[in-house]
Amino acid sequence: MxxxxxxxxxxxxxxxxxxxxxxxxxxxxxxxxxxxxxxxxxxxxxxxxxxxxxxxxxxxxxxxxxxxxxxxxxxxxxxxxxxxxxxxxxxxxxxxxxxxxxxxxxxxxxxxLVRSFLFEPFKIPSGSMVPTLLVGDLILVNKYHYGVRLPVINTKVIDNHSPQRGDVMVFRYPLDPRIDYIKRVVGLPGDEVAYLNKRLSINGQPVSMESLGDYYDEDSRRYAQLYTEKLGDVEHRVLTNKEVPPFMLAIDSFPFRDQCRYNAEGVVCTVPEGHYFMMGDNRDNSQDSRYWGFVPEQNIVGKAFLIWMNFGNLGRIGTFFQ
Structure with missing residues (x-):
């Protein structure tokens, strides 16, 4: 033995x-x-x-x-x-x-048991969610907020809340479910999401945005434009870079690719049933649903809510975010 x-x-x-x-x-x-x-x-x-x-x-x-x-x-x-x-x-x-x-x-x-049914830790590996989440943030994800799922196979057995616009959600990357991604929920099933000329609209209604001036991104070492944006009841901050054109190039093929229309101004997508449209808060530095499509409900991992550690910036410890 x-x-x-x-x-x-x-x-x-x-x-x-x-x-x-x-x-x-x-x-x-x-x-x-x-x-x-x-x-x-x-x-x-x-x-x-x-x-x-x-x-x-x-x-x-x-x-x-x-x-x-x-x-x-x-x-x-x-x-x-x-x-x-x-x-x-x-x-x-x-x-x-x-x-x-x-x-x-x-x-x-x-x-x-705790990691499977209650809370799971994640480390933020990229700047796609700046300024909400920084590279090196160690966060906690609520595993039961969207329903109880069996570990490993990720099958939901008990229902709970549905994802809402503005939620910061961890999910399995649709093109490679072995990889976990974190983005913000922007579009719900049935929504028409338009991101044109760096302005977000949901079902034809422009999302409220207010300029907060410039923001220095320490990771990219460049300035970007900082805004507050309101999705549903959630008010959060987003970044755009005026030097990056609005045009985006999608992956050639992904499920429900025909639900999206691309042009020089950006993209318009209709979210299929049982799917969600996700975007990073760092809008010009985020590979998200604009590029690789929609997140199916079965890929949901949980709702992110707390920064429990950042070894490079101890002041972020204990920060609740939305």
Missing amino acids: SLLTAVLYACLGVYLGGWYLGQWHGNFSLVLFLLTIVTLAYWLAERFHFKPQRERAAAQLAEQDAQRRAALAGQGIAQVDGNVEEARQKLLMQPWWLDWTAGLFPVICAVF
């Missing part, structure tokens, strides 16, 4: 190492699920086989020692050498491969 455990940990190390080095995309939910199952198997084996086996061996040793002492006492020998208690404790001691499997099961199981 110790060899098997060593092999399992070696495989895990290779997988995580390749993931970290970018050799392949990882699926952390699947890894946690498999670790939970494997450590549960070890925990059950420890609880019902290995621990009783060690206890029987320790009891047998104690019984043999008691018999030996009784026999020597019958011969008039009262002083007997040997510390059977030390040997007994060694027999009862859990081996390393059970410490690192069965011993970790409660922790791994708790992490798996």
